[in-house]
Amino acid sequence: MSSPNKSALPTHILDEIRELPARYPQPRSAVMPALDLAQEELGHLTPEAMSEVAEALSLDPGYVEGVATFYSLFHHQPIGKHRFYVCTNLSCMLRGANEVVDHLKQAIGVERSDQVSSDGLFSFEEVECLGACEYAPMMRLDHRYFYDLNDQKVDALVAERRGKPVVTAEKPKPKRVPRKKPGG
């Protein structure tokens, strides 16, 4: 735990959290909106932050921990400033989502979902169906959906967020290693 006089969440966030329970028929419903505020502030949820949320809502920290670890949109370790949530469920997989992920990994220099790019800008996660299957393959990034993904679109989104000019598709790309074929 951090030192007692330095709290993880700023006072104005904690004040906001304390006002949440009154909005619901029962105060416990406030736990997820409260965790949202905490995560929005910190990027991810630390034990300290969860404990402070618990205290602000008069709950046991263990209760908050149980809830926060159940839902996949709550993060418990640092994530990139921009996190790519790429759908790889069936509808997207059938239209090349796995290849999009392979390319994305290269483009942001991150191998696994628990890693962050060295500049802190990017991380990614393969997620389940995001409910926009007519635009497959697709993903969620910065609270928006991006559709009909391909390597060029991924490159453009990455470059935009790096603040560099968008690289056109003409740049030769290294050959991708194909996924291991189980049939061989």
Add this chain to the structure above:
Amino acid sequence: MADINLTIDGQKTTVPPGTLIVEAAKTIGIEIPVFCYHHKLDPVGACRLCLVDITPGPPRPQTACTTPVAEGMVVRTQSAMAVQGRADILEFELANHPLDCPVCDKGGECPLQDFTFRHGYPISRIDGPRLHFKKPIPLSDKIALDRERCVLCYRCTRYYDEVAWEQELTTDQRGVQSFITSQFDQPLKSIFSGNIIDLCPVGALTSRVWRFESRPWDMTHTASVCSKCSVGCSVTLWQRRGQLVRVTSHENDDIDEGWICDRGRFDYTDVNDPARLRTPSINGARAAWADAISAVAAGIRGRGARLGVSLPQDITNEEAFLFRRLLDGPLKGARVKMHGRTAIPAPAGDLMRIKEIDDARVIVVVASDLEDDVPIVDLRVKKAVTKRGAKLIVVHPEGVDLDRHPGTVHIRNAKGSAAAEVRKLASHEWLKSPGGPVAILFGDGRGSEDVDELASACGDLAGQVGGREMALYRATNERGALAAGVAGWDKLDGVEALLSWGPPPTAGIPTSAKFVAAWDHLPRVGHDRAVVLPATTFAERQGSYTNLEGTVQFLRPPIPVLPPLKEGWEVLCELGAALGVALDFDGVLAIQRAISLPSPDLEPSPTPVLVGPAHP
């Protein structure tokens, strides 16, 4: 409503409406295996092991633990659908289980083993790698968690939430990755934590105090009574080779409902302390019993108020009875102080019983943090509030455990003003028309309240609102000692001689004491300048306690008193003889007969309810 008739596996049974099938089956001796279901917890239908075939009903197996009986219902536990359903569930449970039964403390008393034996597939069809977790993990210095063995029945977390009102034990993650954990891996703090060991149907939660001590089949067990406080919970004491190796709960619905606190469960290792005193000594030199008794008698005889006696909180009724004889004779005028006792006087009449709390519509708790004073009564109050809808009013200067309920009305009185606050309560909204019985529980505020005044205020309130009051005696046999006429409220300062019976006085041996006799089970500082008599512990002692509600319960020692150790009553009889009082008893039974005779010189005490030890 009329009772419900149903048929289970061809046998007819009749049960009250609302009974769950799993309970109805018990009435006719049919086993429906369960993991998540526990009769003291709300049913959840999570483990799916209790699948049975119900007609009329959909053509699918259904959970016996969540389905109430219905008139004319036909339940089959042995149809192909039901049998295969249960066997499949057990196979799933074993798919990731480490099968480390040979080194598991639960082995031999494990429902997972037993159910697999009786309801599982006879051959294992599981191959391939199993899911692994780091193991074992300490949940506290008392409890270890092995997540690989866990079947996620959620009994432990549900108990914590429903019964103990705490969430420091929780479930992390979801799906197959779910695991039980203490909050942020901090040690469990609850005084009620140990019950999860008894609740766990597999070897996931085990006692670290007992870990790897012995196999269940190597122990003998005895049903007895806990000696740690005045509640008197039923416990099972487990013995192996003359050592007390485990204490578990033992359901007595009138008192503890199957729960015990961690003091009762884990505070027993002193029984096995290799340093235990076995022989008397005088000034550090080993002595014969006769010499030591004579030395004690010589040191304490005829000193009047210059003699102090410190009593243990777990003095038995029989010992108190004998001690009273000494107090009436050679020790007349001695100042007596009992460990941990309240200042509450003997009750004027029959008071409320613990189980009556269940039916209360409003519960008033005054001048006591039940969690500290009478832990298992704390759980009973919680049950009445969350499971039976009672309203709760607390009068206490500080925060208490019961504040965990958002509906608790907590009146924070100034210390010493509890009686005045109670007198105001008759006009409280909830008590003007409580809609049923009111339970009024009062303590002594750990010395801060005038208990005579408080008892009378609570009695008046009870009369006004249709309630019953319960005095929260705290020391184990405080009430029994009071009935024997041993109050134990005196101060020991300035005494010239001290008989220190049990642990030394909490304030220490008075420096004024020139003569000290110690009757104790462990060596203490100063014993080399005292006459020391070895004492038995609750695991060896015979006798009875009167609990806070007046129920007399008998200790059943799992460990024999082997010479040179002597029973407490025997020592008192010998001491009596040395002091010139004829205490000719040849056993506790004879003393109990004597206690039951009307005794003109004692205050008439309320008739205690005599109950035997709970069934083994």
Add this chain to the structure above:
Amino acid sequence: MAELRGSHGDQAHHILTSLFGTPDLHTLSVYESKGGYTALRKALLDMAPADITNEVKTSGLRGRGGAGFATGTKWSFINRDAPGPKYVVVNADESEPGTAKDRYILENCPHMVVEGILIAAYAVGANQAWVYIRGEYDEPSRMLQAAIEEARAKGYVGPKPFGKDFPLDIRLYRGHGAYICGEETALLESLEGKRAQPRSRPPFPAVKGAWGRPTLLNNVETLATVPAIINRGGAEYAKLGTAKNPGTRLLTVSGNVRKPGVYEVEIGKTFRHVIMELAGGPPEGRVVKVFWPGGSSAPVLPGSMLDMTTDAEALAAAKSMGGSGGVIVMDDSHCIVKAAHRLLQFYAHESCGKCTPCRIGQDWAVRTYERILANEGSQVELDILQRVSDGLQNGRCLCGLGDSGGWVIDSTLRHFREEYEDHALRHECRVGTVAPPALRATSPQVGRT
């Protein structure tokens, strides 16, 4: 907003989507100019609550979330006269793989949903509605919130909608990433701020739902259909579709088709019509190998069954279901074992962990698929899959999520046994090199390895 892919514009059978494509339809002024909120006015001012429920019963509308329960009947379970608060909870946690229709509605015409919610709330006597919307739906959430605020400004949401003394309010609650929240009791747990683990029933939500109060739970599409039913009359609506499955529904067609999209289809049309005509069929040179007729949880049907109709009865006869209306199409260039593996990964990831068979079974299946796909399979693995599949179905689990995983295994094994045996017994994948197995007349006998 991205280009519309799916039904829009006025067509004879377009009930939900006839206005879609109208510029600024998401605004209250445009929606009202096209006749929006007339149903709410009619319901509040001209109809008794029981009449509204009866109209919905007459329409024969069945829940569009997946289970297909009769909507009017569900409404009638709520005791309107019971004292104390009652709630309408809208299931906008659309997460069934291959299903995007609720998002399609919310992004195109949020007011239609608002109107449907308000009518339902009035009918069952609830003053408060909660929309539980999945956390990933940022844009739909913003649009719905904006629509509610517009309706509030107009007084449609408020203490006296259309002057009627019946306060109505709608609030949003964001989900945080858990497929299980689509299950109604898990959704309620989540709404109450808990881990979303389904409750054992009874009690049913109509008696003890959100925060212990009587609660009506309906899906977005179901409620979006209600204004049309009130406007046209239940009997008129029931003329569309089949006798037992009246009306239209939105089918999300995705996967290997040329024109994926959300199509409004009169129930009873064939999947050939949906897949081959509306969605343009598979890519050039490919054939439909298999399709999921109602989201990934609906047991698969082989390409040979394209003439199956979209109504629940026909699908049930073929051991499948209409589910969420997510039609996932896979062509013959893809491997069924890999597809099933991916879906089992999904069900394992989304299993809440409460009940044993689902928690353990889905994961066991995933690990078994992994062995098969790593060419380490044998008959043992096939047996395990079948056994796990059996153990997940038929009431073994606490909720339907368990069954869903079981159905994926069971139906793919049933229709594509040979492809499984290729992988498990012969350690090869012949996808693309042979015709889809389901189209073959007979499967060769295979011995134990």
